[in-house]
Amino acid sequence: MRRRTLLGAGAAVVPASLPLRPSDLSLRPSEKRWIHTWTAMPQLTEPSNMPPAPFTGPSSVLVDTTLRQTVHVTVGGSRVRVRLSNAFGGAALPITAAAVALPLDGRAGVSSVRPGSSRPLTFGGRPGTTVPVGAQAVSDPVALPVGRGANLTITLYLAGGQASLDLTSHPGSRTTSYLIGGDHHTALDLPGAVGVAHWYLISGVEVEADVPAMAIVGDSLTDGRGSTTDGNDRWPDQVTGARVAVLNQAAGGNRVLNDGLGPNVLARLDRDVLATSGVDRMLIFEGVNDIGTAPATVAGQKAVREELIYAYEQIVTRAHAVDIRVYGATITPFGGNTGYDDPDGYREDTRTAVNSAIRHNGLFDDVVDFDAAVRDPGSPRMLSQAFDTGDHLHLNPAGYRAMAGVVPRRWLR
Numbered sequence: 001m002r003r004r005t006l007l008g009a010g011a012a013v014v015p016a017s018l019p020l021r022p023s024d025l026s027l028r029p030s031e032k033r034w035i036h037t038w039t040a041m042p043q044l045t046e047p048s049n050m051p052p053a054p055f056t057g058p059s060s061v062l063v064d065t066t067l068r069q070t071v072h073v074t075v076g077g078s079r080v081r082v083r084l085s086n087a088f089g090g091a092a093l094p095i096t097a098a099a100v101a102l103p104l105d106g107r108a109g110v111s112s113v114r115p116g117s118s119r120p121l122t123f124g125g126r127p128g129t130t131v132p133v134g135a136q137a138v139s140d141p142v143a144l145p146v147g148r149g150a151n152l153t154i155t156l157y158l159a160g161g162q163a164s165l166d167l168t169s170h171p172g173s174r175t176t177s178y179l180i181g182g183d184h185h186t187a188l189d190l191p192g193a194v195g196v197a198h199w200y201l202i203s204g205v206e207v208e209a210d211v212p213a214m215a216i217v218g219d220s221l222t223d224g225r226g227s228t229t230d231g232n233d234r235w236p237d238q239v240t241g242a243r244v245a246v247l248n249q250a251a252g253g254n255r256v257l258n259d260g261l262g263p264n265v266l267a268r269l270d271r272d273v274l275a276t277s278g279v280d281r282m283l284i285f286e287g288v289n290d291i292g293t294a295p296a297t298v299a300g301q302k303a304v305r306e307e308l309i310y311a312y313e314q315i316v317t318r319a320h321a322v323d324i325r326v327y328g329a330t331i332t333p334f335g336g337n338t339g340y341d342d343p344d345g346y347r348e349d350t351r352t353a354v355n356s357a358i359r360h361n362g363l364f365d366d367v368v369d370f371d372a373a374v375r376d377p378g379s380p381r382m383l384s385q386a387f388d389t390g391d392h393l394h395l396n397p398a399g400y401r402a403m404a405g406v407v408p409r410r411w412l413r
Contacts, residue, residue: 033209034207034208035208035211035277036278037077037213038072039276040170040248042088046261050165051167052179052196059163060161061167062161062162063160064159064161064181064182064183066179066183066184067200068193069177069178069200072149072151072152075148075207080141080205082154082204082205084129086134088166090167091133091163094158094159094160097127098121099120099186100121109229112188113155115188119144138206156185167201169199170251172224173199175230176195176229177196180194212279212280214245214246214282215273216246217250218248218284218286219288220250222286223254225389226394226397227397234248234400235404236248236404237400238397244412250286257307283329284327285331288332296347301350305350308354328367329367333376333383337393345381348381372406373405373406374395383395
């Protein structure tokens with residue numbers, strides 16, 4: 001029997017004896033290893049999210065371009081390394097040069113770096129690398145101390161660009177990146193650079209640490225739609241007191257069962273969780289897009305309900321096979337949303353039934369009740385007005401703070 005704790009839904013149910021798994025053992029302080037401290041789920045860039053002209057041409061992208069981006073790490077370390085992704089590229093990805101630095105004043109979404117902090121990134125001792133189609137590249141370690149919750153700047157220069165318009169990115173960065181022509185990867189600032197709220201080509205930052213990581217698999221509610229650009233106030237960003245790395249592996253429009261924006265969860269689980277260094281626990285908070293895009297009929301909703309619950313079981317089975325604990329989160333309300341709400345309430349019935357299964361069926365090792373944290377007590381099918389962005393689906397930073405506040409502290413040890 002798995003651990004199952006219901007938050008706000010009664011007493012905890014814990015078996016008297018549980019088998020000890022490797023992931024239950026604490027690392028000793030001397031047992032440092034490479035773990036992810038930041039991630040972004042790779043996606044195929046949609047036409048509307050491609051780099052603006054002149055950085056996207058008729059048949060190639062980022063030709064003679066410097067790209068500077070900032071990311072928000074969760075745990076710190078004295079050495080870092082960066083992962084570049086060509087998961088969806090239509091051609092090999094040639095990186096001419098790269099650097100990592102601390103942003104000016106430690107801020108997110110700025111084009112300036114702190115003087116003296118820039119370090120060249122190398123790949124097998126070389127200043128650049130070519131990432132094959134579908135692959136990723138991990139840089140050599142760099143001595144650059146970064147603190148818990150710090151921001152980090154990554155700068156890439158592509159002399160020849162990528163000879164394809166299929167580009168790997170994470171459009172929902174909620175963080176400003178900068179593009180400028182020419183090689184400026186060592187520059188302190190990029191005056192005249194063009195700002196865009198997308199990440200391109202980067203998928204992970206690792207540090208040497210003696211703590212594990214928790215991967216969060218989700219959709220736009222975890223990717224942070226409704227949060228503040230350059231504010232780092234998505235709900236995972238607002239989790240406090242974490243002694244583990246908290247990794248955001250979410251994307252707007254993502255679904256559990258079928259591809260949406262990015263591969264479905266069942267397809268991306270190996271890449272985004274099982275093969276992500278340091279992960280010994282995960283949280284699945286996803287399913288609203290599956291419910292909202294399924295037909296608003298009795299048959300359509302019955303099918304998606306059954307398939308979602310089965311998919312959760314599959315996720316748990318696959319994660320447990322590699323000693324990763326799996327936490328579940330209830331699906332938050334969408335009553336009143338013009339896209340997902342339906343007059344007959346079939347989708348709300350499905351959300352309620354799926355949430356009941358999450359709370360009571362022992363699907364997961366532990367459960368957090370995000371639904372209870374952000375719903376309107378007087379109208380449970382609706383978000384609390386104080387948390388609603390206005391579309392009755394996505395939350396504002398206060399709503400994300402409420403979600404972060406109910407994440408069990410024991411998950412973060």
